[in-house]
Amino acid sequence: MMGEQLTIDDVRVTYNVAGRAALNAVDGVSFTLTPGAVLGLVGESGCGKSTLARAICGLVPLSGGSVTFGDVPVGSMGLSGRDPRLLRIQMVFQNPYASLNPRRRIGKQIEDARRIHPTTAPTVGELLDQVELPRSAAAGYPFQFSGGQRQRIAIARAMATGPDVLIGDEPIASLDASLQSRVAQLMRRVALESGASLLFISHDLAIVRTIADRVLVMNRGKVVEEGETDAIWGAPQHPYTKRLLGAIPAVDGLGRIPLVAQP
Amino acid sequence: MSDVASRSGAGDSSGRGTPQGAAVTVAGLRLTIDGKPILNGIDLELPRGKVTGLAGESGSGKTMTGMTLIGLQPDNAVVTGSVLFDGRELVGLPAREWGSVRGTRIAMVFQDPTASLHPMLSIGRQLTDHQRHHLGLPKREALARAESLLERVGVPDPAGALKKYPHEFSGGQLQRIAIASAIACDPELLIADEPTTALDVTVQAGILALLRSLCDDLGLTVVLITHDFGVLSSLADEIAVMRGGVIVEHGSRYDVIRQPTHPYTRELIESLPMHELAEAGALGAPGASEGTE
Numbered sequence: 001m002m003g004e005q006l007t008i009d010d011v012r013v014t015y016n017v018a019g020r021a022a023l024n025a026v027d028g029v030s031f032t033l034t035p036g037a038v039l040g041l042v043g044e045s046g047c048g049k050s051t052l053a054r055a056i057c058g059l060v061p062l063s064g065g066s067v068t069f070g071d072v073p074v075g076s077m078g079l080s081g082r083d084p085r086l087l088r089i090q091m092v093f094q095n096p097y098a099s100l101n102p103r104r105r106i107g108k109q110i111e112d113a114r115r116i117h118p119t120t121a122p123t124v125g126e127l128l129d130q131v132e133l134p135r136s137a138a139a140g141y142p143f144q145f146s147g148g149q150r151q152r153i154a155i156a157r158a159m160a161t162g163p164d165v166l167i168g169d170e171p172i173a174s175l176d177a178s179l180q181s182r183v184a185q186l187m188r189r190v191a192l193e194s195g196a197s198l199l200f201i202s203h204d205l206a207i208v209r210t211i212a213d214r215v216l217v218m219n220r221g222k223v224v225e226e227g228e229t230d231a232i233w234g235a236p237q238h239p240y241t242k243r244l245l246g247a248i249p250a251v252d253g254l255g256r257i258p259l260v261a262q263p
Numbered sequence: 264m265s266d267v268a269s270r271s272g273a274g275d276s277s278g279r280g281t282p283q284g285a286a287v288t289v290a291g292l293r294l295t296i297d298g299k300p301i302l303n304g305i306d307l308e309l310p311r312g313k314v315t316g317l318a319g320e321s322g323s324g325k326t327m328t329g330m331t332l333i334g335l336q337p338d339n340a341v342v343t344g345s346v347l348f349d350g351r352e353l354v355g356l357p358a359r360e361w362g363s364v365r366g367t368r369i370a371m372v373f374q375d376p377t378a379s380l381h382p383m384l385s386i387g388r389q390l391t392d393h394q395r396h397h398l399g400l401p402k403r404e405a406l407a408r409a410e411s412l413l414e415r416v417g418v419p420d421p422a423g424a425l426k427k428y429p430h431e432f433s434g435g436q437l438q439r440i441a442i443a444s445a446i447a448c449d450p451e452l453l454i455a456d457e458p459t460t461a462l463d464v465t466v467q468a469g470i471l472a473l474l475r476s477l478c479d480d481l482g483l484t485v486v487l488i489t490h491d492f493g494v495l496s497s498l499a500d501e502i503a504v505m506r507g508g509v510i511v512e513h514g515s516r517y518d519v520i521r522q523p524t525h526p527y528t529r530e531l532i533e534s535l536p537m538h539e540l541a542e543a544g545a546l547g548a549p550g551a552s553e554g555t556e
Contacts (some may be wrong), residue, residue: 249494258471
């Protein structure tokens with residue numbers, strides 16, 4: 001199964017803030033996400049990476065540029081029905097406490113998503129197996145699960161639709177530190193096994209490094225550097241990337257705290 | 264424990280002239296929840312005025328160890344063994360007596376400052392409540408102290424910050440405020456559980472520098488709980504590696520990271536991306552160390 005290519009061309013998102021100048025949260029970003037690729041998007045809080053994710057799904061209106069999925073333009077999400085082809089972009093949100101319906105059983109929520117699947121969706125049990133949850137979880141409600149388990153459920157629900165593109169918007173940020181890497185690895189595995197591509201957005205450079213093939217570095221709404229993960233870590237070019245990577249403490253046992261110039 | 268690779272404080276810890284001796288002595292600490300063993304005999308001395316790092320993976324018991332030190336283990340947990348703090352046995356301490364220890368002599372900083380600070384109380388209120396309770400200060404004095412605390416931890420415009428609410432600050436500033444709150448009653452022991460995990464790396468560097476300076480200037484004994492060896496390498500003086508509810512290796516920062524003796528520690532360190540070690544020269548001469556490992 002090979003998915004469609006997601007093309008982001010010169011995307012701009014502007015927020016109008018009362019009493020202040022308009023804020024260009026995303027300021028002319030272009031990239032393509034090819035099927036089967038894992039793309040990491042890193043940057044500090046406030047750099048516009050979450051806004052970009054929401055723009056790609058049509059959750060915030062664009063003020064310029066275009067997002068195209070295959071040959072279908074992604075427009076703003078409205079009350080009317082969405083082009084079924086666009087349902088092949090799925091998102092996993094930061095907060096699994098808010099993204100699951102608290103009043104419906106896990107199995108039902110995954111069942112809903114399965115109906116969108118273009119061919120034969122895996123069963124709920126198979127989906128729960130994929131995300132390493134017991135099949136009995138289907139009968140439970142969200143409140144019965146921990147944050148890490150809920151995020152796995154959210155991933156299973158996104159995968160039930162057989163997406164071509166899976167977007168994770170800080171999907172691990174609200175999880176216990178020691179679980180983060182495991183859930184990130186799980187997302188990569190689950191996405192690639194089904195032939196989908198993954199856009200993984202995180203401020204955690206260490207984790208992006210372990211799962212992404214390519215990385216985009218964002219600062220103040222712009223992509224300042226893009227490249228193979230190893231190349232970016234091995235030889236960062238842009239001063240911002242250097243500053244970001246320079247702030248990661250080295251594991252040398254010398255007790256040196258990284259010196260970071262404040263901008 | 265017989266399998267503990269323990270070494271006395273060699274390494275490069277600079278003599279900061281801190282008082283010698285252990286601030287806390289943990290011996291044979293065990294904890295079970297509904298019969299399930301979580302901690303299986305922790306022996307640990309926390310040197311006064313130093314940062315002791317607790318490393319380990321998910322479920323190794325590092326957070327539960329920290330929680331037990333401050334008496335915040337779950338209600339259904341059964342704790343045995345001994346935690347000696349300033350000559351006082353903390354295991355089995357009645358709740359009433361914990362009230363005069365927790366928050367004043369032993370304090371804690373958590374992973375997520377947006378969750379650990381109350382969203383609907385002003386910073387001024389959150390930095391003075393416990394001072395007024397524990398130290399019996401009048402409101403005005405407590406506020407003045409709160410202002411100097413905020414200055415100490417590097418929050419810009421301390422006077423203005425007192426009137427603000429948590430949502431008006433960034434994550435890094437909130438963590439500074441949480442640290443100010445923790446040190447407000449002059450604790451001797453600070454337990455920091457993943458204090459920088461929720462922060463951007465550039466902000467993390469600032470928080471690490473702050474914790475280092477608090478430790479050096481105030482003689483604070485710090486327990487740093489983290490899974491991140493980079494954080495341990497930059498801040499911890501000693502490192503204890505936990506697995507399955509026991510400490511498998513404990514030694515100076517330099518020794519544990521550069522010459523781990525326990526296979527599990529070696530595995531953890533070797534699983535780190537090589538680049539960081541190589542760049543720092545930790546692998547010795549390029550290409551030379553591969554053969555010896």
